[in-house]
């Protein structure tokens with residue numbers, strides 16, 4: 001295979017152990033995609049300064065004022081460096097989210113002019129003013145009027161969304177392994193061949209058996225963010241008549257972008273899935289949600305969050321992803337109240353496979369773990385990490401979904417044995433990692449300092465989320481959000497016990513499997529023993 005891009009460097013960046021530091025490598029393709037197309041040169045001194053920062057960090061000589069930073073190869077780890085360099089050159093401290101809100105030079109220059117008087121304004125990843133009554137609107141025709149599918153027979157045709165993603169790939173493998181159903185997978189792609197290739201690529205990325213994509217897997221080219229899931233009216237009706245059950249797992253998962261960007265895929269997508277469930281024949285919906293839809297401080301006094309805790313309050317959830325999943329859950333609950341058979345599975349932090357350790361190394365939990373190990377300090381906000389191996393989560397959802405008693409219930413799909421953050425730090429120290437525990441503010445200062453020094457560490461991708469502060473509040477949003485509650489999971493435990501599904505290995509054992517996988521794949525450093 002001949003690579004399509006080459007980046008010439010004087011030397012490869014090395015990690016402290018002398019291996020190639022892949023996270024510090026520049027993005028390939030660092031040139032303007034089409035030198036001629038739509039190029040508008042900087043029009044004043046401010047745009048020239050911003051363009052100079054982009055050129056320097058992206059390694060591109062000429063950038064136009066309407067070029068998109070991310071389309072030019074910019075990535076989340078670079079975002080904080082852009083903010084710092086602009087501060088150095090212009091003297092204005094932009095919010096960390098600036099590039100997500102305005103990813104062009106013209107946009108950033110406009111933000112600088114507007115925020116000149118109130119630096120740091122507009123930096124929130126969530127919308128405090130969001131109101132559930134405005135956002136949660138389910139069309140009147142989405143109701144349990146159609147004849148229900150025959151629930152006495154195992155479903156022959158299943159619709160699964162999000163199978164090209166981490167959890168979805170494992171749900172697909174589990175559905176194929178434990179049922180005889182044909183699985184129709186809604187995938188974003190140009191055509192069926194690309195959709196199938198995307199499913200195959202994800203399966204192999206997570207070390208799933210390569211033969212999982214046999215004759216029982218049927219890609220459906222579609223888009224959650226579009227009306228009727230991106231299908232023609234005829235194709236939507238055909239699918240509605242063919243399938244017997246829906247696993248709605250697909251979602252845009254991004255902790256930095258705001259609600260307005262998440263809404264189409266996560267809220268409208270769920271709306272259209274519910275429409276499909278009610279069309280032709282009434283079919284059950286299994287909705288994959290997140291513990292992030294509940295606001296933990298509201299349960300601090302009780303110490304536990306029950307499974308029937310309502311999602312919300314919407315305006316307090318600290319990012320647009322959580323807010324969009326909260327609204328989506330309320331849509332599902334509204335449909336349930338209208339008689340649609342549905343179950344909600346709120347997942348904890350999904351971690352690597354409990355046997356292979358194969359994981360999504362750039363997600364929030366893994367980024368926190370990897371940066372802590374790399375930088376040698378950790379904050380002192382002691383929360384339950386809710387680490388839940390991906391294979392256990394997939395097994396639990398598929399098993400519980402086959403039980404008639406599950407209809408109408410909410411399940412907290414978490415490891416019944418908790419692992420708190422400071423227990424993790426202690427366990428890392430016992431394994432030889434030198435880690436200092438510092439206050440949250442000191443930890444953020446340390447991360448910002450690392451970003452300023454150009455140290456590439458995965459947690460930088462989450463800086464706009466973890467460093468956000470509400471105007472007039474000196475504390476970080478995360479400090480107020482923090483709450484050392486436990487997550488009740490009686491519905492899950494009772495259901496899985498009745499089905500004979502085993503709990504995942506204890507967290508300490510999982511930690512060893514995960515660290516071994518990370519170091520073997522050069523994704524984290526082994527402890528430096530002195």
Ligand SMILES: NC(=O)c1ccc[n+]([C@@H]2O[C@H](COP(=O)([O-])OP(=O)(O)OC[C@H]3O[C@@H](n4cnc5c(N)ncnc54)[C@H](OP(=O)(O)O)[C@@H]3O)[C@@H](O)[C@H]2O)c1
Nearest residue numbers: 162164165166167188223224225249250251265290347350
């Ligand atoms: N991972 C966790 O720790 C965690 C924790 C709690 C809850 N969850 C929930 O688990 C579910 C899966 O998350 P994940 O971690 O597996 O995320 P992921 O790896 O990012 O997968 C998301 C999936 O959704 C699909 N998707 C996104 N936007 C779409 C659109 N407009 N049209 C069609 N498909 C779209 C993605 O397709 P593309 O490949 O085309 O982008 C991908 O297949 C989500 O509902 C999430 O809320 C995850």
